[in-house]
Amino acid sequence: MKPIKVGLLGLGTVGTGVVRIVEGHQDDLQSQVGSPIVIEKVLVQNKNKSRSIPIDADKMTEDPWEIIRHPEIDVIVEVMGGVEQTKEYILEALERGKHVVTANKDLMAMHGTEILEKAKRHQCDILYEASVAGGIPILRTLVEGFSSDRITKIMGIVNGTTNYILTKMSQEGASYADVLKEAQDLGYAESDPTSDVEGLDAARKMTILATLGFHANVALEDVSAQGISSVTKEDITYAKRLGYEVKLLGIAERQDDLISVSVQPTMVKQSHPIASVNGVFNAVYVHGEAVGETMFYGAGAGELPTATSIVADLVAVVKNIKLGVNGKQSGVAYKEKKLKTDEQISSKYFLLLQVADRAGVLARITQVFADFEVSLESVLQQPNPSIAQAEIIVITHDANKAAIQKVLASFESLDVVHKVKSVYRVEG
Amino acid sequence: MKPIKVGLLGLGTVGTGVVRIVEGHQDDLQSQVGSPIVIEKVLVQNKNKSRSIPIDADKMTEDPWEIIRHPEIDVIVEVMGGVEQTKEYILEALERGKHVVTANKDLMAMHGTEILEKAKRHQCDILYEASVAGGIPILRTLVEGFSSDRITKIMGIVNGTTNYILTKMSQEGASYADVLKEAQDLGYAESDPTSDVEGLDAARKMTILATLGFHANVALEDVSAQGISSVTKEDITYAKRLGYEVKLLGIAERQDDLISVSVQPTMVKQSHPIASVNGVFNAVYVHGEAVGETMFYGAGAGELPTATSIVADLVAVVKNIKLGVNGKQSGVAYKEKKLKTDEQISSKYFLLLQVADRAGVLARITQVFADFEVSLESVLQQPNPSIAQAEIIVITHDANKAAIQKVLASFESLDVVHKVKSVYRVEG
Numbered sequence: 124m125k126p127i128k129v130g131l132l133g134l135g136t137v138g139t140g141v142v143r144i145v146e147g148h149q150d151d152l153q154s155q156v157g158s159p160i161v162i163e164k165v166l167v168q169n170k171n172k173s174r175s176i177p178i179d180a181d182k183m184t185e186d187p188w189e190i191i192r193h194p195e196i197d198v199i200v201e202v203m204g205g206v207e208q209t210k211e212y213i214l215e216a217l218e219r220g221k222h223v224v225t226a227n228k229d230l231m232a233m234h235g236t237e238i239l240e241k242a243k244r245h246q247c248d249i250l251y252e253a254s255v256a257g258g259i260p261i262l263r264t265l266v267e268g269f270s271s272d273r274i275t276k277i278m279g280i281v282n283g284t285t286n287y288i289l290t291k292m293s294q295e296g297a298s299y300a301d302v303l304k305e306a307q308d309l310g311y312a313e314s315d316p317t318s319d320v321e322g323l324d325a326a327r328k329m330t331i332l333a334t335l336g337f338h339a340n341v342a343l344e345d346v347s348a349q350g351i352s353s354v355t356k357e358d359i360t361y362a363k364r365l366g367y368e369v370k371l372l373g374i375a376e377r378q379d380d381l382i383s384v385s386v387q388p389t390m391v392k393q394s395h396p397i398a399s400v401n402g403v404f405n406a407v408y409v410h411g412e413a414v415g416e417t418m419f420y421g422a423g424a425g426e427l428p429t430a431t432s433i434v435a436d437l438v439a440v441v442k443n444i445k446l447g448v449n450g451k452q453s454g455v456a457y458k459e460k461k462l463k464t465d466e467q468i469s470s471k472y473f474l475l476l477q478v479a480d481r482a483g484v485l486a487r488i489t490q491v492f493a494d495f496e497v498s499l500e501s502v503l504q505q506p507n508p509s510i511a512q513a514e515i516i517v518i519t520h521d522a523n524k525a526a527i528q529k530v531l532a533s534f535e536s537l538d539v540v541h542k543v544k545s546v547y548r549v550e551g
Numbered sequence: 552m553k554p555i556k557v558g559l560l561g562l563g564t565v566g567t568g569v570v571r572i573v574e575g576h577q578d579d580l581q582s583q584v585g586s587p588i589v590i591e592k593v594l595v596q597n598k599n600k601s602r603s604i605p606i607d608a609d610k611m612t613e614d615p616w617e618i619i620r621h622p623e624i625d626v627i628v629e630v631m632g633g634v635e636q637t638k639e640y641i642l643e644a645l646e647r648g649k650h651v652v653t654a655n656k657d658l659m660a661m662h663g664t665e666i667l668e669k670a671k672r673h674q675c676d677i678l679y680e681a682s683v684a685g686g687i688p689i690l691r692t693l694v695e696g697f698s699s700d701r702i703t704k705i706m707g708i709v710n711g712t713t714n715y716i717l718t719k720m721s722q723e724g725a726s727y728a729d730v731l732k733e734a735q736d737l738g739y740a741e742s743d744p745t746s747d748v749e750g751l752d753a754a755r756k757m758t759i760l761a762t763l764g765f766h767a768n769v770a771l772e773d774v775s776a777q778g779i780s781s782v783t784k785e786d787i788t789y790a791k792r793l794g795y796e797v798k799l800l801g802i803a804e805r806q807d808d809l810i811s812v813s814v815q816p817t818m819v820k821q822s823h824p825i826a827s828v829n830g831v832f833n834a835v836y837v838h839g840e841a842v843g844e845t846m847f848y849g850a851g852a853g854e855l856p857t858a859t860s861i862v863a864d865l866v867a868v869v870k871n872i873k874l875g876v877n878g879k880q881s882g883v884a885y886k887e888k889k890l891k892t893d894e895q896i897s898s899k900y901f902l903l904l905q906v907a908d909r910a911g912v913l914a915r916i917t918q919v920f921a922d923f924e925v926s927l928e929s930v931l932q933q934p935n936p937s938i939a940q941a942e943i944i945v946i947t948h949d950a951n952k953a954a955i956q957k958v959l960a961s962f963e964s965l966d967v968v969h970k971v972k973s974v975y976r977v978e979g
Contacts, residue, residue, distance in 0.1 A: 144700075148699060148701065151701065152698075154885045155885075252696075258841075258842040260692055263691070263692075263695055264688055264696070267691055267695075267866075268680075268692070268863055269863065270863045270866040270867075271572055271580065271860075271862030271863045272862075272863075273576065399827060412855075413568070413686075413855035413858060413859045414686040414855065414856045415686065415849070415853075415856055416848075416850070417686060417687060418848040418849070420845060420847070420848070421842060421843070421844065422844070427842065428841065428842045430699075431699050431700045431841045431842040433699075434698075434699030434700075435696055435699045435700075438698040439698075448874045448876055457582040
């Protein structure tokens with residue numbers, strides 16, 4: 124049988140995993156697809172660097188075009204990262220009739236629509252399961268498993284670095300700065316951690332999840348993102364005392380045809396299944412009108428988990444090649460995107476206020492909430508003797524985001540509120 | 552566009568859900584598959600019975616053959632249950648070139664191989680996602696999501712009734728008999744609960760999961776099944792004290808090419824993700840060589856969750872009809888089945904023994920474990936004044952099942968062991 128030839132762009136951690144799985148599981152793969160799968164060419168930055176796996180020298184190249192334009196290569200597997208230059212490679216590969224499997228969340232979040240359209244026009248497959256939540260097959264679950272349902276909510280712990288940091292802060296009472304330093308030493312966080320800790324990485328993944336879940340072209344600009352760098356030990360202590368964990372959640376919601384997508388540190392009730400997802404693990408919670416609550420849990424990153432998703436995509440592409448049905452994939456948006464305004468985005472909120480410790484303060488503060496029609500679920504006032512002030516913790520009932528912003532603006536000019544220490548969305 | 556015509560066999564709870572979703576989500580479905588999906592005929596037991604959903608009288612029939620032999624019906628959806636008679640209907644439908652979607656775990660566990668072969672021969676699809684774990688799309692996850700990996704272990708809470716009973720016993724300290732009665736009153740348990748509580752229902756589902764996960768034709772007879780009717784309040788109390796929950800787990804394992812599949816009440820460490828799956832929820836934990844630990848959680852039964860899976864299968868069949876690629880599905884076993892012997896099945900065990908309360912007893916008991924090379928992780932002896940005897944709790948290290956059986960046989964003839972009160976497999 125004619126082998127299927129693969130060109131691999133990138134031989135870092137994930138690329139190495141792809142080679143290991145394709146070569147190590149060759150018999151199993153061949154039993155499933157009916158043909159050998161051969162890695163024909165590999166793009167590397169330096170051919171002379173020593174590798175943890177044996178690769179023939181003549182398979183390696185430092186010239187991407189040698190792979191993109193290789194007449195015998197059927198499928199491109201892109202694990203090199205980068206956006207603009209990589210997009211150029213992928214678009215040309217599709218134009219040349221090559222199918223593409225990619226793990227590149229940045230690329231798909233920023234240029235997914237253009238790439239999907241190009242693929243369709245050239246009857247090519249473009250699959251990207253590994254771009255979100257590593258080894259968890261969440262994209263095919265949304266597209267195929269829940270094809271019959273209307274998904275109303277997707278909540279994801281989709282960034283392992285921040286979940287590792289928050290888990291350590293919660294379990295050990297450590298500070299953000301200390302845990303970040305430790306995560307960097309262990310290789311769980313980059314030396315420049317901005318993309319992870321400021322929620323940008325999670326926002327890119329939520330763009331992809333919301334697009335597939337809601338069948339509408341959600342763009343990265345539609346996602347409001349807030350990271351974890353301002354989360355304090357104190358916030359986590361208060362959260363735990365009230366029965367919550369602090370998690371960086373991506374939240375995509377749909378009501379009728381109105382969508383909102385955001386990423387923010389969120390207080391999640393400890394009884395909610397996503398609250399106990401700890402360490403570098405990822406999980407995606409999906410609520411559908413018919414199916415109700417579901418959750419999918421697994422490794423969000425790492426050489427082999429991510430490579431598992433890539434090679435599963437490769438198997439799907441090869442099966443389509445055999446059946447002659449490439450370029451017919453679902454997951455293309457067929458609904459008009461309508462975003463919620465801040466008035467339409469509703470959730471519970473937690474607020475921690477530092478206030479003057481004297482009579483009448485609580486009445487004035489609760490009046491502000493009443494003025495903007497925010498009703499309160501619980502209020503706790505306690506003195507903080509160390510600063511001769513009181514602290515007030517408020518958990519609201521469902522309130523719209525615009526009203527909460529007006530409440531916060533009013534506190535600015537209210538002399539008894541010395542400081543709004545923390546504001547969190549609340550779930551579960 | 553020519554509509555796709557569906558014949559529905561059965562209009563009980565799940566059948567009603569299928570009608571609701573197909574009719575309620577018609578626009579979404581049509582956007583995905585490009586054709587209307589029409590429920591053409593529905594098999595009912597009594598045409599004159601009143602229904603919770605409006606169905607044209609002329610769509611209903613009491614004659615299954617009118618649907619099976621209907622010239623215009625493309626897809627049969629079988630939600631009537633039953634085995635031998637239903638198998639006859641499905642085989643004839645396949646012979647007539649009709650595709651089949653079924654929720655029938657009994658049928659697929661007992662006759663899956665024959666039905667899959669018939670479908671392939673007639674180039675028809677046969678899909679059965681709803682047969683295991685209701686709304687959780689676990690079958691397509693095993694077949695597609697993990698196509699590139701080697702699955703080494705599948706552990707499932709795949710029976711909602713028993714998980715509800717064990718959860719209540721754990722959370723409220725109630726007895727098995729009391730909770731079973733309550734579950735029957737609530738409609739969570741059948742009036743004859745044997746199939747659920749004796750682990751037979753779970754065994755059927757594990758047969759399907761193991762066949763797909765390990766690519767070998769596992770038969771129902773290969774699954775050893777033990778139910779929960781002998782689980783006591785006392786067992787659960789001991790388990791919790793030691794940091795475990797008691798769960799009815801289906802466990803399918805593979806080492807090299809050797810397989811074992813079993814269902815039994817199991818002590819699961821509280822830190823394991825499957826230990827916190829409570830109530831009627833289902834979960835399937837999958838360990839793969841490359842992907843590591845994953846878990847999939849959701850509703851295991853119910854009108855709409857189960858119907859979600861059935862209609863997702865229907866969407867997949869219709870897409871294949873459009874592409875002209877029916878009957879090419881994966882999931883057919885390509886590996887020879889080799890079952891482990893009891894000597895090769897290894898796990899930790901918990902034993903609770905009632906023993907004579909005098910000197911030297913512990914030495915004699917631990918000597919029996921040593922005789923059969925079972926090493927012990929922990930031993931706890933305590934007096935039970937109410938019966939003037941002592942109790943010994945033993946947790947072993949990994950031991951093979953044959954050795955544990957020999958230990959238990961030896962205790963029979965050991966005068967100081969008055970009773971082996973409980974034996975549990977231990978996981979996590």
